[in-house]
Amino acid sequence: MLEHYVKKILQARVYDAALETPLSEARFMSKRLNNQVWIKREDLQPVFSFKIRGAFNKMAQLSEEEKNKGVIAASAGNHAQGLAMAAKQMGVKAVIVMPRITPDIKVQAVRARGARVILRGDAFGEALEHALQLVEEKGYTYIPPYDDPDVIAGQGTIGMEILHQHPDPIHAIFVPVGGGGLIAGVAAYVKYLRPDIKVIGVEAEDAACLDAAMKKGKRVTLDQVGIFAEGVAVAQIGKEPFKVCKDYVDEVITATTDEICAAVKDIFEDTRAVAEPSGALSLAGLKKYVERTGVSDSTLVCINSGANTNFDRLQHIAERTELGEKREAILAVGIPERPGSFKNFCKVIGRRRMVTEFNYRYADHEQAQIYVGVQVKPDDNDREELILALQEADYPVVDLTDNELAKMHIRHLGGGRTSNTSNEEIYRFEFPERPGALLNFLNHLKHDWNISLFHYRNHGAAYGRVLVGFQIPQDQRGVIEDYLDKISYRYWRETENPAYRLFL
Structure with a gap:
């Protein structure tokens, strides 16, 4: 072989x-x-x-008859651009089927290289299905991204x-x-x-x-x-x-x-x-x-x-x-709600560590819950030593460094907890970045469920990250995921997540 x-x-x-x-x-x-x-x-x-390497080599092996039929691929990224460039250089008609959620910068890059773009479906599988359908109907030559x-x-x-x-x-x-x-x-x-x-x-x-x-x-x-x-x-x-x-x-x-x-x-x-x-x-x-x-x-x-x-x-x-370099620790720390507490907390952290983030909102007169980022050394047990030092000083600590909910949403949700969270269930979602995605989500929910929290973040990807709180009657708790499954958006239940419990 x-x-x-x-x-x-x-x-x-x-x-x-x-x-x-x-x-x-x-x-x-x-x-x-x-x-x-x-x-x-x-x-x-x-x-x-x-990707230009594989796309060009595959096209170079095609017969003149196959080239004359035109080429097609389903892709949301680099294969699309590689094939578009290869086809343009060889003078071959190219069609690229891309999911509707594909960022516009990639769509325009493919069009700029002379390919026709068809936007179809919310995921790669739907785009691929349409591309293979066009192969049957139009006789295009399909150029796979890797399995060839x-x-x-x-x-x-x-x-x-x-x-x-x-x-x-x-x-x-x-x-x-x-x-x-x-x-x-x-x-x-x-x-x-x-x-x-x-x-x-x-x-x-x-x-x-x-x-x-x-x-x-x-x-x-x-x-x-x-x-x-x-x-x-x-x-x-x-x-x-x-x-x-x-x-x-x-x-x-x-x-x-x-x-x-x-x-x-x-x-x-x-x-x-x-x-x-x-x-x-x-x-x-x-x-x-x-x-x-x-x-x-x-x-x-x-x-x-x-x-x-x-x-x-x-x-x-x-x-x-x-966080990826292990140079920062994200912690939830309880400190007494009285003047001078933050100063005392910083003394425990020590002069050699820098506070990189500090989120606080008054909740009650006894204890404040703070979301804090602290610079740590990546090469030893500095994070563990920091947590131990805080615990020895009688500070309750929860390590959130590897908690996705905390890193993606909590750090951006200043404002603190609310006392009215009866029957609240928390879910984290990935929404496709396209018009109508939110409306589709809302249409699939029961109309008597109140949305008590909504936080959306996008960072230039095909999917936005969404945190949603629902107020759901106790007798309907068992059916919520039946409704969510119908939407076909990825989701995670976060109601028991310590970051939610401590801050929201």
């Missing part, structure tokens, strides 16, 4: 459109991790991602370039994983020529389809997929990629949203490039690997797969970076 793929990679037609991107040394990261860290700069491609040998071969040229650019020993190459086309191509080439090099996949923790498949020994479909790193938000690893990955990928590492945000900052500090979350994923995995294994004085390569991020998202990424 590997020999077959290596031949296809060596013969791949990518350089009529794609660049041989540089392998940049990450000097700050290398010093910090005590290893030689290199970043493969696929963010420098003409479409700002590696020619696409895999095109992406595999990245592995070929890495070995050419760095002929010296390499300990491991870290590859972001969505559908698996990129890691399959890199693994096939690298393991055939240099089997001593580890090929390590990195996935978003809430979209880890390859990790699940490797553990099961077969492809599985995830029930839910997180959308923060939207470039790798795939529910099932591709059939063709898994044939390679199951035998030639050494391991899979998963990274949290906070860890990905920290890696975006790391890449910026070393290269001044603003990676998209899926582009920074591989560096997030590299950092976790070094921390877990203690490897040092070795060469580690990660692939920055793209830089197609919305400007609006940068605020959210910056907000979560310090």
